[in-house]
Amino acid sequence: MNRNLFKVPVVGLAAMTGLGTALAQSDFPPAPLPILCLDPTVTPPVDPYSTDYGAQLDWNDLFGTFLGVQGTVGYSKFCFPPNGITINVAGRVGFMYGKLGSVQDTAYGGDPIDDWLGLTMGMYDGVGGNWGYAKSVRQEGTAAPTRTLFGQNAIDTTYYGASDRYFVGESTNDNIRISLRVDIKGDTSRLTWTMTNTGPQANIGLEFGQWVEMLAPSLGDFIGTTFVEVPGFRPLHTDHRFRRDPNLNATSPHENPMPPYANFGMTQSLAYGLKVPTMADPSIPDQTPVDILDIGKAGFLLGIETGNSTPMPAAYSTPSPILEDTSIFPDVGYVQRWLPQLTNQNEQRIITAYYRSTWGVSDYAKPYAVTVDTPKVVAVNDNDPQVFNPNPMVIRVYVDNVNGFANEAKPIPLNDVRITLNLPQGMTDVDNPTSNRIVKFIDTVNPPPPRDLNNLPKEIAHHTLGFVDFQVNVDPTLYGKQSYTVTVEPQPGPKKTITGTIDVASQPRLLIRDAANLVTAPWQFTDTTWSTILGTGPNPLQINRDYQAFEWDANQQAYVLQTGPKRGFGNWLISTQDVGFKQLGGNPRTPSDLGSANGAPLIVLHSGWNLIANPYNYSIPVSQLVGVTATDPTDAHTFADLAGQNVIGSTLSFWDPNTQSYKFTQDFTDLLIPNRGYWLFVNTPQDVTISFGPVFTAFIPVGTGGITGAMKVHGAATIAAPTAKWKVNLAVRSGKVLDDQNYIGVVTNPADTVRARIQKPPVAPTPTAVSAAIVTLNGTKSLLLAQSLVPDASHNQWAWQVYTKSAGSTTISWPNANQAPASIQLMLTDLTTNQTIDMRKQSSYTFTSKAQSNRQFKITADSTQAVGPVLSSLTATRTGSGTTAGFNIQYQLGADATTSVRILQSGREVYVVGSRAAQTAGTHSVLWNGRDAANRRVKPGLYTIEVSATAPGRTTEIKTTSVFVLS
Secondary structure, three states: OOOOEEEOOOEOHHHHOOHHHHOOHHHOOOOOOHHHOOOOOOOOOOOOEOOOOEEEEEEOOOEEEEEEEEOEEEEOOOOOOOOOEEEEOOOOEEEEEOOOOOHHHOOOOOOOOOOOOEEEOOOOOOOOOOOEEEEEEEEOOOOOOEEEEOOOOOOOEEEEEOOOOEEEEEEEEOOEEEEEEEEEEOOEEEEEEEEEEOOOOEEEEEEEEEEEEEEEOOOOEEOOOOEEEOOOOOOOOEOEEEEOOOOOOOOOOOOEEOOOEEEEEOOOOOOOEEEEEOOOOOOOOOOOOOOEEEEEEHHHHHOOOOOOOOOOOOOOOOOOOOOOOOEOOOOEEEEEEEEEEEEOOOOEEEEEEEEEEOOEEEEOOOOOEEEEEOOOEEEEOOOOOOOEEOOOEEEEEEEEOOOOOOOOOOOOOEEEEEEEEEOOOOEEEOOEOOOOEEEEEEEEEOOOOOOOHHHHHHHHHHOOOEEEEEEEEEOOOOOEEEEEEEEEEEEOOOOEEEEEEEEEOOOOEEEEOOEEEEEOOOOEOOOOOHHHHOOOOOOOOOEOOOEEEEEEEOOOOEEEEOOOOOOOEOEEEEEOOOOEEEEOOOOOEOOOOOOOOOEOOOEEEOOEEEEEEOOOOOOEEHHHOEEEEOOEEEEEEEHHHHHHOOOEOOOOEEEEOOOOEEEEOOOOOOEEOOOEEEEEEEOOOOOEEEEOEOOOOOOOOOOOOOOOOOOOOOOOOOOOOOOEEEEEEEEEEEOOEEEEEEEEEEEOOHHHOOOOOEEOOOOOOOOOOEEEEEEEEEOOEEEEEEEEEEOOOOEEEEEEEEEEOOOEEEEEEOOOHHHOOOOEEEEEEEOOOOEEEEOOOOOEEEEEEOOOEEEEEEEEEEEOOOOOOOEEEEEEEEOOOOOOOOEEEEEEEOOOEEEEEEEEEOOEEEEEEEEEEEEOOEEEEEEEOOEOOOOOEOOOEEEEEEEEEEOOOOOOEEEEEEEEEOO
């Protein structure tokens, strides 16, 4: 055993009943523990703990973990009628928050919602039965796997570490020696399962699950779990299975792609709870990837809530533990499965898993941990949308000196810890409104002190984290996801930088730049005309003098004048001046349907281009949109499904008013930003009805909205964005107008050629607009594309056109031609002048454009590197049986090439059959009649036939074969 560890007796909270007076309530979980549910009619109360009860429990200010070691706990009939229950605790695991939790619940005068928040049913010291446990899985050869509860054969060794903040529990299961180490650092608990195979070679795996049930002591009651977040999905209401390598054709149950994490929160507004990561990321690089994650009702996944049997059905047992289309509420559970892997005798399999708060943004790497606590949302006041809530806001940064310098034999404090908060434009220091960079210091962050075995519970609670608070103002013009960074520089120790985001709702203001603005106004107005909305309040604007408004008529596929905004649809404001942010009139209010069951009104999309917009003043992910097609009006489909079926385009286009050019979304997890219009293309002739749903943003304040219902939607398909081997950016500028989002290149997977297309949205309705597009055919119909990625070939060609509304000097450029491999020759030809340009030697080309005209170009990409032999075969056969018969020379070309065929003897040229002939790829043949250059019969002997071939941009290839001339 390491010298810095020491064994201790099993510690049970039953032996700590006197701590309520010995320790402040804030230093130790609240006592008496209401979760144990004593019978108030019995005097004196029945001790709920068995005489042999024991447990390991450790925590810091932010997070804690329980491990049952032996014994039982009892719960009275008042919680579990009719007779109460008594359940085993050995091997059971539970999680909780520490005495502080997030500062966001109290920083603005609220109640301490998440202080000492219990996360697992039975916390703080009564997790038992089927509420939170692990099973080892062992399979030898073709035998059926065996699955054994951790602790079933007793937790025979337990100890707390003298260094850092951790404890260990060990047990032997089914010829597997299991050592569980639990580390507490920052806002996380890291569980490291070291499984040593003490038997013959076998496949060894692990399964771990919990009933996630919140207990908020400040509220004096269970809160439960009602808000389950999974990236790429709407909040879950029914059973779901996620798998690292999903079978997308599976139906019983469906298998969804593995998300990076799942969040289990109390409610949408109070989304404090448990974050369960499933894969490694920079903050948890040692997390072992989860193979299967099941989320469902705890009773089906883990066993009946009042039982002790710990059944945890296998993933593919019959009946399945995942019962799709059944509610996961009120008793939500999850099971993580690490599938068995081959492990030799005496070898170890190590599985590391993290369990975290839902609010922290952290870095746990050695030698210290950092946790950043910010508001997840800056909302607007429902009664006055011109006011943010909260504002100013508090950003707290915690530093935890563990896992490096917290060695009992050589502890080192962190001194003069410099913490720098870098904020986005629009967020500033309360004390210095001109600065968005704030620096503060923590004098000292000490490591946890050595533990006093005679007063272990108090020593567990003794160590606190260092932290600083920043007061930050938010400018009323800011909205959307805003990124910040926190840099921590201690002495000693490495510098760490953490990046996070804060979602800022938009106040009723629109950014209006000179010329084109593709916008939306997602508020509810008492007067919905532009003349009132823009014509009142500070800096009033007059329609037809200062601006014009246009909407898109999807039936006509044309612009029409607009008198007022429509929620869910985008529109153009063409301004004659750079207004900046215009405060809107018309008595704007936050949409009342933001938190309703179905959200904003449905919108109908027509074949071709449609101009849509987020109907809310809060960001929502593209992935939450669902739709119904007129061709299949019986089922709803996710946005990813519709794109995968080629019903709609997979990319949305939006306008950057600062550059006056289009940009494009990159992924289904991208956000629809408030106040912004988006182009979406419908590929089918039939209509598509789209539902935005309500706003599902976590931590949105009470009163702004909540989840009251969900739309039934098929499971989402996995549709990864197509990737490119290489692509080159093409840009056009005419005067102040720019179109810089055009791409040609080669797709990685040829099957993704069509999906890699990004269609070009309609030209902005301004008199000086420019628009470039790659022209391709879809059947007999021309398509205009902003991106065309084609399969790899030795020769590729694109037709490119540049449309200009007004005449003048126009420049096209290709700023990143070096992104194409050096072996690719890129050439641009102006089809009006027939001038050809080497795009590697020249970075731009300028021409004089005509008004309302298209200039046509051709771009070619030719490989100068061999992708296969040019000259792949050569044979020579006699043309007859006589001694004077000639030879038929046949060769195969793998590419178009210039060829020469010569007859040699002893290296000397005798005859040239063909010289510098331009030939296409394929089989070719020539005849040699056995004569020399003077038309004389050659002498008998051995001759060499030589064929050379030179393909464009490639070195000459030569093949030879020998023939014998008889006479």
